Amino acid sequence: MKDFWIWVPTKIVFGRNCLDELADSLKKWGGKDGQEPRVLLVTGGGSIRKMGLWDKVTKIMDDAGLKWFEYSGVSANPKVSHLRKGIEFARENKVNVVLAVGGGSVIDEAKGIAVGYSYDGDIWDLSTELNSKGAAVDTPVLPVLTVLTLAATGTEMATGCNWTNDTVTPAIKRGLHGPEVRPKVTFENPEYTYSVSEFQTAAGSADILSHIFESYFSNVTTAYMQARVAEALMKTVIKYAPIAMREPDNYEARANLMYCASWGNNGYIVKGNQVNWSVHALEHELTSYNDTTHGEGLAIITPRWMEWVIRDETKLYRFVDLGQNVFGLSKEGKSDLEFAKETIQAVKDFFWKDLKLKTRIRDLGIEHDKLAMFTEQVCKKLGYLAGCYKPLTKEAIEEIYEASY
Amino acid sequence: MKDFWIWVPTKIVFGRNCLDELADSLKKWGGKDGQEPRVLLVTGGGSIRKMGLWDKVTKIMDDAGLKWFEYSGVSANPKVSHLRKGIEFARENKVNVVLAVGGGSVIDEAKGIAVGYSYDGDIWDLSTELNSKGAAVDTPVLPVLTVLTLAATGTEMATGCNWTNDTVTPAIKRGLHGPEVRPKVTFENPEYTYSVSEFQTAAGSADILSHIFESYFSNVTTAYMQARVAEALMKTVIKYAPIAMREPDNYEARANLMYCASWGNNGYIVKGNQVNWSVHALEHELTSYNDTTHGEGLAIITPRWMEWVIRDETKLYRFVDLGQNVFGLSKEGKSDLEFAKETIQAVKDFFWKDLKLKTRIRDLGIEHDKLAMFTEQVCKKLGYLAGCYKPLTKEAIEEIYEASY
Numbered sequence: 061m062k063d064f065w066i067w068v069p070t071k072i073v074f075g076r077n078c079l080d081e082l083a084d085s086l087k088k089w090g091g092k093d094g095q096e097p098r099v100l101l102v103t104g105g106g107s108i109r110k111m112g113l114w115d116k117v118t119k120i121m122d123d124a125g126l127k128w129f130e131y132s133g134v135s136a137n138p139k140v141s142h143l144r145k146g147i148e149f150a151r152e153n154k155v156n157v158v159l160a161v162g163g164g165s166v167i168d169e170a171k172g173i174a175v176g177y178s179y180d181g182d183i184w185d186l187s188t189e190l191n192s193k194g195a196a197v198d199t200p201v202l203p204v205l206t207v208l209t210l211a212a213t214g215t216e217m218a219t220g221c222n223w224t225n226d227t228v229t230p231a232i233k234r235g236l237h238g239p240e241v242r243p244k245v246t247f248e249n250p251e252y253t254y255s256v257s258e259f260q261t262a263a264g265s266a267d268i269l270s271h272i273f274e275s276y277f278s279n280v281t282t283a284y285m286q287a288r289v290a291e292a293l294m295k296t297v298i299k300y301a302p303i304a305m306r307e308p309d310n311y312e313a314r315a316n317l318m319y320c321a322s323w324g325n326n327g328y329i330v331k332g333n334q335v336n337w338s339v340h341a342l343e344h345e346l347t348s349y350n351d352t353t354h355g356e357g358l359a360i361i362t363p364r365w366m367e368w369v370i371r372d373e374t375k376l377y378r379f380v381d382l383g384q385n386v387f388g389l390s391k392e393g394k395s396d397l398e399f400a401k402e403t404i405q406a407v408k409d410f411f412w413k414d415l416k417l418k419t420r421i422r423d424l425g426i427e428h429d430k431l432a433m434f435t436e437q438v439c440k441k442l443g444y445l446a447g448c449y450k451p452l453t454k455e456a457i458e459e460i461y462e463a464s465y
Numbered sequence: 466m467k468d469f470w471i472w473v474p475t476k477i478v479f480g481r482n483c484l485d486e487l488a489d490s491l492k493k494w495g496g497k498d499g500q501e502p503r504v505l506l507v508t509g510g511g512s513i514r515k516m517g518l519w520d521k522v523t524k525i526m527d528d529a530g531l532k533w534f535e536y537s538g539v540s541a542n543p544k545v546s547h548l549r550k551g552i553e554f555a556r557e558n559k560v561n562v563v564l565a566v567g568g569g570s571v572i573d574e575a576k577g578i579a580v581g582y583s584y585d586g587d588i589w590d591l592s593t594e595l596n597s598k599g600a601a602v603d604t605p606v607l608p609v610l611t612v613l614t615l616a617a618t619g620t621e622m623a624t625g626c627n628w629t630n631d632t633v634t635p636a637i638k639r640g641l642h643g644p645e646v647r648p649k650v651t652f653e654n655p656e657y658t659y660s661v662s663e664f665q666t667a668a669g670s671a672d673i674l675s676h677i678f679e680s681y682f683s684n685v686t687t688a689y690m691q692a693r694v695a696e697a698l699m700k701t702v703i704k705y706a707p708i709a710m711r712e713p714d715n716y717e718a719r720a721n722l723m724y725c726a727s728w729g730n731n732g733y734i735v736k737g738n739q740v741n742w743s744v745h746a747l748e749h750e751l752t753s754y755n756d757t758t759h760g761e762g763l764a765i766i767t768p769r770w771m772e773w774v775i776r777d778e779t780k781l782y783r784f785v786d787l788g789q790n791v792f793g794l795s796k797e798g799k800s801d802l803e804f805a806k807e808t809i810q811a812v813k814d815f816f817w818k819d820l821k822l823k824t825r826i827r828d829l830g831i832e833h834d835k836l837a838m839f840t841e842q843v844c845k846k847l848g849y850l851a852g853c854y855k856p857l858t859k860e861a862i863e864e865i866y867e868a869s870y
Contacts, residue, residue: 061655061720063480068473074737075468250466282717285701285725292693299689312687315466319737320690332479332724 061283064331070217071245072322074315078247079116079207083124085245089203090126090157099128100155100202102146102170104135104162108209111255117161117207129153131173134162137233137347137354138169139226140184147176147183150202157203160243163210163264171221171241174202184225187234197238207247210256211317212264212355214271214325216246224348230433233348246322250314258305262415263355265301265317269294269410270343270358271325274336277369277378277449283333287378290329291385296320298386302414336448339365341441342460345434352424359411360421363404364463369450370400378449379403421465431461466688469736475622476650477727479720483652484521484612488529490650494608495531495562504533505560505607507551507575509540509567513614516660522566522612534558536578539567542638542756543574544631545589552581552588555607562608565648568615568669573626576646579607589630592639602643612652615661616722617669617760619676619730621651629753635838638753651727655719663710667820668760670706670722674699674815675748675763676730679741682774682783682854688738692783695734696790701725703791707819741853744770746846747865750839757829764816765826768809769868774855775805783854784808826870836866 073081090097099121108114121128131146150158150173160170176183178200186197206216215221219242222235256264276290296316303313323329342365343357369375376396383389383403391399412419422428435457445452478486495502504526513519526533536551555563555578565575581588583605591602611621620626624647627640661669681695701721708718728734747770748762774780781801788794788808796804817824827833840862850857 061479061717061724063482065476065478065486067476071470071472073470074466077468081470282720284704284717285697285721285728288697288700289694292690292697295693296690312466312689315687315737316690319466323690332720 061332062280062334066327066331067239068217068242068326068328070243070326072217072248073245074248074319076249076251078249079120082117082120082207082247083126085205086121086126086157086159087124089205089244092156095156097126097157098153098155099126100150100153100158100173101128101130102134102158102160102162102166102173103130103132104166105133107255108161111252113161113207113209113252117159129155134166134169136165137351138165138172138223140187140223141226143169143172143176143183143223146173150177155202157205159205159207161207161209163208164213164215167204167206167208167215167243168213168221168223168235170206171204171215172223174204175199175236175238175241177202184234186236187223188236197236197241201238201240204241204243205245205247206243207252208318209252210260210264211253211314211321212267214268214321214323216243216248217322217326218242219327230437231348232437233344248318248322250311250318253314253318254309256308258308258416260353261304261308262301262417263353264321265297266355266359266411266415266417268317268321268324269297270339270355270362272297272329273362274338274340275330275333276382277336278334279447279449280332280334281377286329286331286333287381288385291381293320293324293329294386298410305415334447338445338448338450338452341438341445341452342434342457345437346421346424346426349430349434350424350426352426356417357424359415359417360419360424361460361464363408363411364460366404366407367463368456368460370397370404372450373397375450376400421461428465431458431465434461466737467685467739471732471736472644473622473647473731473733475648475731477622477653478650479653479724481654481656483654484525487522487525487612487652488531490610491526491531491562491564492529494610494649497561500561502531502562503558503560504531505555505558505563505575505578506533506535507539507563507565507567507571507578508535508537509571510538512660513566516657518566518612518614518657522564534560539571539574541570541758542752543570543577543628545592545628546631548574548577548581548588548628551578555582560607562610564610564612566612566614568613569618569620572609572611572613572620572648573618573628573640575611576609576620576626577628579609580604580641580643580646582607589639591641592628593641602641602646606643606645609646609648610650610652611648612657613723614657615665615669616658616719616726617672619673619726619728621648621653622727622731623647624732635842636753637842638749653723653727655716655723658719658723659714661713663713663821665758666709666713667706667822668758668764669726670702671760671764671816671820671822673722673726673729674702675744675760675767677702677734678767679743679745680735680738681787682741683739684852684854685737685739686782691734691736691738692786693790696786698725698729698734699791703815710820739852743850743853743855743857746843746850746857747839747862750842751826751829751831754835754839755829755831757831761822762829764820764822765824766865766869768813768816769865771809771812772868773861773865775802775809777855778802780855781805826866833870836863836870839866
């Protein structure tokens with residue numbers, strides 16, 4: 061096990077009545093040092109209004125006499141142009157606590173506003189190459205609270221956030237992270253995800269699974285406990301994602317997916333281990349290019365990345381674990397390589413049959429000639445990918461994109 | 466999944482160089498509001514001196530110019546008489562941060578001192594029936610930091626603590642808990658457990674496993690993720706405890722056991738689930754009576770409790786999970802009951818063969834006629850055990866003790 065420190069102080073309030081604690085939490089975090097709480101409510105499009113959650117949250121704040129200011133219109137894969145205006149809006153209204161109500165994009169932009177509020181320069185200058193280790197933010201950050209409406213990114217319990225710079229061509233996806241960026245309180249009511257579409261449920265589940273893969277495929281074989289916990293989380297996704305797609309108001313399925321998303325990306329299975337992020341590095345180019353839903357891109361690239369990895373016979377061990385411990389396959393009479401291929405087939409079946417996600421980049425409306433540009437962009441990140449499960453080369457990147465096309 | 470909240474803000478600093486952060490952490494937590502840090506160092510017997518840890522910790526404090534005051538002599542299963550003196554000692558020296566260096570007993574007594582420091586009455590009055598739900602402490606608590614030397618109780622990341630009242634007959638074991646009782650920072654260097662004896666390694670591992678069992682055997686079948694994570698932790702104990710017994714300086718084994726102990730009892734697998742604590746309730750009587758090592762008592766009672774439970778055919782499901790998912794047994798061609806019995810045999814083999822722990826209460830030096838008194842004591846706790854996996858009755862308690870004798 062590698063040396064590490066872990067500190068995950070996000071309070072999760074979970075269940076049907078979780079918002080009973082919302083007003084007190086806003087008063088606590090906004091009212092530090094005797095200030096009057098001034099809440100920045102960050103929202104996306106209209107979905108939280110349709111389900112009545114906007115009414116509920118604003119009524120709670122009004123009933124508690126809280127001053128609040130809404131900044132809405134966060135898009136999927138949030139854009140830095142919108143984030144910049146949000147920072148201005150927050151400053152104009154002198155807010156002291158940020159409440160994100162939505163999915164990963166809304167929360168990430170809320171985090172960006174919380175960081176940018178006290179930062180003199182442009183937020184994009186703080187946004188470093190995604191997942192680079194040196195990107196920690198140490199400027200003051202407004203406290204962020206979240207009401208989650210999508211089981212996917214895990215940002216509701218994580219230190220990171222990212223957005224796309226839509227003012228440059230090609231657009232670039234970058235982010236930042238830091239211990240104070242992690243939300244202070246996250247409210248999780250599985251019922252708030254009942255209205256998530258079958259496709260978004262599937263894509264979110266692919267995202268959760270991919271986060272787990274990224275630390276599960278690790279060279280640190282001595283982080284045994286972390287690997288077994290990762291398998292526990294993967295089993296949870298694989299069991300409940302298809303149920304939630306079929307029965308959108310199945311509380312048990314939505315609850316397990318929601319809680320699993322939070323623990324899949326909060327550092328727990330990563331610390332003491334080695335993060336990989338290879339597949340994320342490849343996928344982020346698709347999302348940056350045409351707003352491909354992140355989870356769908358991951359479901360396309362992951363199996364092709366795996367097929368590239370298993371050509372290295374020293375990297376088969378995790379595929380053996382995955383097949384046996386997660387998919388429950390029998391290895392009897394099979395070589396490691398044969399079994400690894402069977403495991404990858406199970407991953408494909410899950411992503412493409414059970415989750416019904418697309419299988420090829422061409423189906424995302426991306427032209428073939430863009431692959432070379434994506435490859436160039438990923439090559440710029442090779443530095444921070446150096447320690448991953450099987451370090452990528454330019455040839456490998458080309459090949460994986462080609463196989464995925 | 467049941468409604469819940471979870472908040473686990475203990476920072477774990479893990480690895481060979483973890484103490485590099487000790488001085489700064491003491492200054493941060495002792496130096497709040499501009500105070501001069503004054504550290505209460507709580508220790509047990511001589512083991513930390515023998516391994517050089519006492520020298521290391523005190524040198525770090527001296528080099529950092531920290532004022533510190535040592536209160537030593539904490540015994541296994543800490544005694545309230547010693548705890549009371551510790552509270553007096555802490556007050557006399559006006560400490561503002563508590564540093565426990567040792568195993569679960571040292572940390573629990575340190576927590577008691579941290580709570581008692583600002584409490585006007587007697588600490589025993591705050592100590593409620595063990596594990597009772599209404600026992601939360603809401604008085605001010607001094608910050609507690611720990612340097613862990615034993616993988617066992619998990620108190621280094623948990624909200625609870627307990628001790629024995631040695632001034633009454635029969636002695637009673639009680640405790641308290643509360644969010645502020647949870648340590649702020651815990652330093653875990655697996656090397657500090659190299660000198661733990663084969664027996665204490667085994668007993669500590671039995672303790673970890675029992676904590677996990679107590680929430681794994683749950684009526685909340687919808688807390689799927691928690692059950693799978695519990696299995697991940699159990700696999701970790703079962704794999705590494707025998708290795709650590711054979712090879713006391715195996716870093717990988719000690720690291721996995723140490724980190725697993727912390728996560729086995731910090732609330733993660735409990736929240737959203739239902740706690741059981743039946744076996745703990747039965748075992749605490751043995752420890753109260755003659756200082757039986759807690760883990761050894763658990764290893765005796767657990768299999769007999771299981772044999773009593775499986776007479777109820779509605780309670781077989783977790784034994785089926787346990788046998789398949791943790792012990793890797795094949796259920797093919799076996800009824801649930803047959804398979805549950807096979808699973809219990811695997812539990813016995815682990816406790817009694819792999820861990821080499823005692824199999825019967827009579828071997829602990831406890832006379833048979835004490836069982837009736839133990840039964841009476843446990844009956845007083847039946848109220849808080851009401852919601853557990855299979856609620857105990859007086860007859861059941863008698864029978865389990867008898868079978869364990």
